[in-house]
Amino acid sequence: MGVVVVTGVPGVGKSTVMAGASEAGYGIVNFGDVMFEIAQAEGVPNRDQMRRLPVADQQRLQRLAGEKIAAIGNVVVDTHTSILTSRGYLPGLPEWTLRAMAPAIIVLVEATPTEITSRRAKDATRQRDADDVALHQEVNRAFAATGAVMIGATVAIIENHDGEVDDAVAQFRSLLA
Amino acid sequence: MGVVVVTGVPGVGKSTVMAGASEAGYGIVNFGDVMFEIAQAEGVPNRDQMRRLPVADQQRLQRLAGEKIAAIGNVVVDTHTSILTSRGYLPGLPEWTLRAMAPAIIVLVEATPTEITSRRAKDATRQRDADDVALHQEVNRAFAATGAVMIGATVAIIENHDGEVDDAVAQFRSLLA
């Protein structure tokens, strides 16, 4: 199958859903980790420095990370469709990253805004997100749709509702089958 | 005008709406038929075999079908914006197909999910679709929007509601005028 990208807003329970990947013979990599490994090998000391690189350098690192991931073969990639910044929603899977990584499936893990807000509140380690959850999920769908048309990937939505996590994991595993 | 693509989820009544095309001087072709004709000329014996070709070959056939359709001139193309598969929503109009076919208009024929479900139930020949109709129509809008921005096509939505089919056909004909 190749690369399967898994995305979702903070608090949606993405990691829980992805946990089924290894049984299906898939490793899991974090996109940001792969990107930072490449930056480190080029002498960038930490992630803060990486974020301050000129835009062209960051785009080059995103492309290289995408190519490195594509070379793995069967792999699940933990990343974001969009990131809410002070300047609006930034694509986490811009065109150059998508074309380099060439995922077969872009997975959106979703839940209701109420469920997500409640999960965030329970997570004491998480900085509170002032995010409009419904809008963020809508933007993610639109960004994912664009990526799918560019590269011919499928878009799969997995509903991760309260008390139905087994069902969400099963849905995810059936995508990898 | 050139190529006008008409799409819609199964059961929405796409064929009925398209029936007005010939009076406006447009032929109607089915994208999948054109693609299979090209595959047949290359020795592929049937559609099942075509679907089992390597992805790169299928993409090449899609591109060739798009080019063949673009060469016709004024033509209405019966196809899908997305197809629901076991791996999620697959773009029926991926970038390479769109660029080859270069439609002037991408038409989305829509109805309410209730209307569509009811029409499907009445069609005894149709395999029951377990499809989430509202989501499928939402995905189609997003995929069509992406295609439009890529090639500068317009996106037109035609509402094909119960008891208003004449209005839907008239809307479609006015697009071709």
Place this chain on the structure above:
Amino acid sequence: MGVVVVTGVPGVGKSTVMAGASEAGYGIVNFGDVMFEIAQAEGVPNRDQMRRLPVADQQRLQRLAGEKIAAIGNVVVDTHTSILTSRGYLPGLPEWTLRAMAPAIIVLVEATPTEITSRRAKDATRQRDADDVALHQEVNRAFAATGAVMIGATVAIIENHDGEVDDAVAQFRSLLA
């Protein structure tokens, strides 16, 4: 920062929101004006003639206008994400324009359909739009999302609600900060 594109349906109050740009050190240009200046220099006498040019010429003018704007540096661009035509929603920011202009932010100024309809009714100079406002805003979001993924721009939504214009202007200024 560079180019910041501001869009919104007719009547949403785009100009009011943009008024804060000059205090932040940004000029404001209208995309259509820049395009017409270039056309005039090529001998096109008026905007009607420009709209009747072959599609390839119009696309070339859009690209040139985009490049001219990108060369300005910090600038706010008044334009449309989509234009409602007799053939459906036409992308106001098609791929070639976006790539030439390379905006850092695509801003969508929005309000509720009721607010927008009421503002249009109060504006005696405006031709009445028979537009489905909710759908038009939905299409704008989808078109903006596509553009963002293509070039890595952020998408920012500014709500310009009745009685809260100061808040909308402040939101816009914070984007430029």
